Amino acid sequence: MDNSELIPVQQAPAIRGLSNLLRSELKSWWKTRKWISYSIMWIFIINIMVFLLFSIDVPGQSDSDVIRQGVIFYAIFAFISSSIGVIISSQDTIIGEKQSGTAAWVLSKPISRRSFILAKFISDFLGIITTMIIFPGIVVYLQIGLLHGTWLSIPGFVTGLVLLIINAVFFLSLTMFMGTVFDSRAPLLGISLGFLFGMQYLTSIDERLIEYIPYPIGNPVLSDPLIVQAIYQESLWTIIPLVVCSLFAVIFMIAAVMRFDREEF
Amino acid sequence: MTQPIIKLKNLSKSYGDAVIALSDVSLEVEENSIFGFLGPNGAGKSTTIKILLGLTRPTSGSATIFGHDIRRDSLAIRSKIGYLPQYPHFYDHMTAREVLDFSMKFYFSGPQPLLDDRINLLLDLVSLSNKADRDVKGYSGGERQRLGIAQAMVNFPDLLVLDEPASALDPIGRKDVLEIMEKLKEYTTIFYSTHILDDVERTSDTVAILNHGELIAQGPIETLLESTDGILYSVSLSTEGGDLTPTREKLLTYDWIGSIDQGKNGDWTVKVTDEEMAERYLLRKLLEDEQIRVNQYSRVKYDLEDVFMRVVAD
Numbered sequence: 339m340d341n342s343e344l345i346p347v348q349q350a351p352a353i354r355g356l357s358n359l360l361r362s363e364l365k366s367w368w369k370t371r372k373w374i375s376y377s378i379m380w381i382f383i384i385n386i387m388v389f390l391l392f393s394i395d396v397p398g399q400s401d402s403d404v405i406r407q408g409v410i411f412y413a414i415f416a417f418i419s420s421s422i423g424v425i426i427s428s429q430d431t432i433i434g435e436k437q438s439g440t441a442a443w444v445l446s447k448p449i450s451r452r453s454f455i456l457a458k459f460i461s462d463f464l465g466i467i468t469t470m471i472i473f474p475g476i477v478v479y480l481q482i483g484l485l486h487g488t489w490l491s492i493p494g495f496v497t498g499l500v501l502l503i504i505n506a507v508f509f510l511s512l513t514m515f516m517g518t519v520f521d522s523r524a525p526l527l528g529i530s531l532g533f534l535f536g537m538q539y540l541t542s543i544d545e546r547l548i549e550y551i552p553y554p555i556g557n558p559v560l561s562d563p564l565i566v567q568a569i570y571q572e573s574l575w576t577i578i579p580l581v582v583c584s585l586f587a588v589i590f591m592i593a594a595v596m597r598f599d600r601e602e603f
Numbered sequence: 604m605t606q607p608i609i610k611l612k613n614l615s616k617s618y619g620d621a622v623i624a625l626s627d628v629s630l631e632v633e634e635n636s637i638f639g640f641l642g643p644n645g646a647g648k649s650t651t652i653k654i655l656l657g658l659t660r661p662t663s664g665s666a667t668i669f670g671h672d673i674r675r676d677s678l679a680i681r682s683k684i685g686y687l688p689q690y691p692h693f694y695d696h697m698t699a700r701e702v703l704d705f706s707m708k709f710y711f712s713g714p715q716p717l718l719d720d721r722i723n724l725l726l727d728l729v730s731l732s733n734k735a736d737r738d739v740k741g742y743s744g745g746e747r748q749r750l751g752i753a754q755a756m757v758n759f760p761d762l763l764v765l766d767e768p769a770s771a772l773d774p775i776g777r778k779d780v781l782e783i784m785e786k787l788k789e790y791t792t793i794f795y796s797t798h799i800l801d802d803v804e805r806t807s808d809t810v811a812i813l814n815h816g817e818l819i820a821q822g823p824i825e826t827l828l829e830s831t832d833g834i835l836y837s838v839s840l841s842t843e844g845g846d847l848t849p850t851r852e853k854l855l856t857y858d859w860i861g862s863i864d865q866g867k868n869g870d871w872t873v874k875v876t877d878e879e880m881a882e883r884y885l886l887r888k889l890l891e892d893e894q895i896r897v898n899q900y901s902r903v904k905y906d907l908e909d910v911f912m913r914v915v916a917d
Contacts, residue, residue: 341759344711344718351678358708362694370696439692446656446686447709448678603658 347448355449356457363461376427376469384419384474388412389481405488406566410558412478413565416471416502417556418534423470424509425530431458432517432598433526442603451598459514459591466510467503475499491571498569501580505552508583509534511590518597549578607631608762608792609638609655614664616650616816624650626816627664632794632809637784639807639824640796641911647816648796649689652766655794656686668762682710685755685791689766691747695740699731699750702739703757710758725753729783745776752783763787765795769802781806804907812914820914828905833861836873836885839899842892850892857888872903 349356367373392408399407432455435441445451475495483489509530516526537553548559554576555564561575568574609632616625625647632638642648653659655668657677666673668680693702703722711718726732729749734742739750748768755763768784769777777799784793784806797803803810804824811821820827840847851871854860859877866872875881889897 341711343714344721345713347708347710347712354678355709358705361708362697362705366694366696439688439690440694442653442658443686443688443692445658446681446684446688447706448682449709450678602660603653 352450353453353456355447356453359444359449359453359457360460363457364464367461367465373465373469376465377473380419380423380470381474381477384412384416385477385481387415388478391415392481392485401486401488405482405486405490406570408482409490409569410562410566413498413556413563413569414558416474416478417505417563417565420466420470420502420506421509421534421552422531424466424506425513425527425534427466427470428462428510428513429517429523429526429530431462432514432594433521433523436517436521436601436603445603451601452595455514455518455591455595455598459510459594462510462514463507467506471499471502471506475502490569494569494571497571498565501555501565501568504580504583504587505555507587508552508590511587511594515590515594515597518594518601549576550582552579552583554579555583606634608634609666609668609794611651611666612664614651614654614666615662616647616654616659617662623816625654625661628813628816628818629664630811630818630821632792634792636808637788637793637806638795639803639810640794640813641798641800641803641810641907642796642813643798643915646798646813648798648813649766650816651813652686652764652794652796655764656681656684682758683761685758685760685763687748687751687755687763687765687768689796690771691751691754693739693747693750693754695738698736698738699726699742699753700735702750702754706754707757721757725756728756728786729753730779745772745779748772748776748780749783752780756787760791763791763793763795765793767797768795770797770799777802800907800911810907812911814915820910824907827910828907834875834878834881835903836875836881837899837901837903838871838873838889838897839869840871840889840895840897842895844894847895850889850895854888857884860885870899 347354347358388408388411391411392404396404396407432441435444441454445454475498479490479495512533513526513530516529520526537551538557540547540551548554553559557563561567564574564576564579609630611628611630614625614628615623617623628647628651640648640651650659654661655666655673657673657680660674669683671680673680694705697705700722703725704718707718707721723732726735729752731746731749731753734746739747742750748771752765752768755765765784769780772780781802784795787793788806807824809822810824810827812819840850842850851863854863854873857880859875859880861874861876863874864872873885875885886897886900889895889900
């Protein structure tokens with residue numbers, strides 16, 4: 339029993355095991371029915387709602403007003419539903435493995451804990467943005483074009499989706515960090531969903547706070563949602579929420595890696 | 604002389620002030636041995652194993668495996684170890700073959716045909732070849748355990764660490780797992796925890812007994828079975844006159860006989876200080892008196908349960 343004919347894995351210790359873990363995580367998204375069921379579910383949820391909103395006939399409104407109104411509803415609805423979707427679908431990413439014992443099993447192999455977290459983050463990121471944002475976004479774009487004969491600017495629409503993705507990454511990293519801190523789902527869901535639904539109330543403390551949270555990305559505050567402004571290729575009234583979201587996503591991921599390094603199984 | 608593969612020195616682990624999981628545990632595991640780590644539930648066996656694997660940090664003390672420090676060189680250690688958790692859980696969407704492929708690729712990147720050969724070999728070893736392409740979520744406890752052993756063997760480890768490998772299994776599953784362990788004995792050192800005394804007695808060379816986080820006995824299994832009260836013989840005699848006192852007094856004149864205790868049923872327990880003299884002469888001396896009939900004569904052998912119960916009760 340010897341290993342002389344096999345090629346040993348050569349990877350830097352900090353990312354040891356990353357490629358294998360990532361391959362496995364991606365497989366769990368794309369080689370199972372998960373991506374199909376997620377895609378169908380989110381297209382159904384988002385696009386049925388958008389279809390209904392576009393069908394409301396308001397007398398006296400021009401076609402472009404109707405479309406803009408529909409895009410605003412899409413921004414609000416996609417923002418809230420993708421945020422909830424991210425939290426719900428990634429709540430188990432770390433906690434589920436801690437509870438089931440698979441994390442301890444995998445970490446007994448020669449891998450770094452950083453690789454474990456990164457592989458989960460990358461695969462969830464790709465799975466979530468594709469099934470919850472990109473696929474429904476494409477359908478919305480086609481809905482507007484085919485039903486109203488107005489084709490929105492593709493670069494503008496893509497920029498709008500990028501803004502949604504930045505928001506999703508913020509909630510994904512927050513949820514993953516919470517997964518490294520807690521051993522049960524209840525506090526994770528409480529804090530993440532509490533923050534999502536409590537954001538608008540922060541303005542009652544100090545209205546300037548609204549620029550430092552993701553809320554304006556998908557909600558009308560002082561102006562249309564940033565997503566809508568991006569889709570119509572208008573100047574964004576503020577970019578601070580995007581910067582803050584990106585910054586906090588990085589901070590949460592660093593914190594998740596550090597916390598997971600201290601985790602005991 | 605073989606080198607110790609595992610060396611623990613005053614290893615302790617506590618959770619806050621209230622819970623002491625391990626207290627000053629020191630032990631050595633020699634190469635190519637089967638080391639049984641024995642103790643009741645909650646004794647600290649799994650904690651020790653998790654510390655060795657870098658899954659938990661010790662509060663104090665030190666440990667080395669293959670000469671590598673467990674805190675600084677955990678990655679190097681884990682490259683040479685195979686580990687079976689107490690309750691093996693795998694990703695449900697994987698088949699057994701995929702679990703082994705996934706496990707193997709933490710160690711080797713190819714060539715794929717050789718990796719596949721090894722996977723087939725291991726599936727054969729644990730008798731799972733006919734179920735290799737089924738999702739593991741449908742596996743029974745015994746099948747999961749066998750798959751657990753196979754995945755622990757993918758890198759042909761120098762040290763196999765098994766946490767309660769047979770405790771959750773039915774008698775047939777247990778027998779299978781113990782047989783696999785015996786097969787693996789010639790290739791690797793096995794360090795395994797258990798609370799099943801029969802398993803240890805059947806498979807281990809060396810035993811350590813842990814209770815309430817403290818190591819209370821350790822050594823080669825034969826030594827442990829013999830040591831506590833020295834060498835004893837159980838003798839049942841009868842005589843027509845009914846008085847065995849002269850025989851007893853005569854025996855006690857030999858300097859290799861330490862004591863003779865009489866039990867409630869009249870049987871004697873003879874403690875000897877020289878094993879060879881006892882083997883050669885004890886029975887002969889008893890038979891010298893033709894009035895005496897020897898109804899029963901045997902060397903007292905403890906089983907591990909006696910030793911375990913005694914040291915744990917102490």
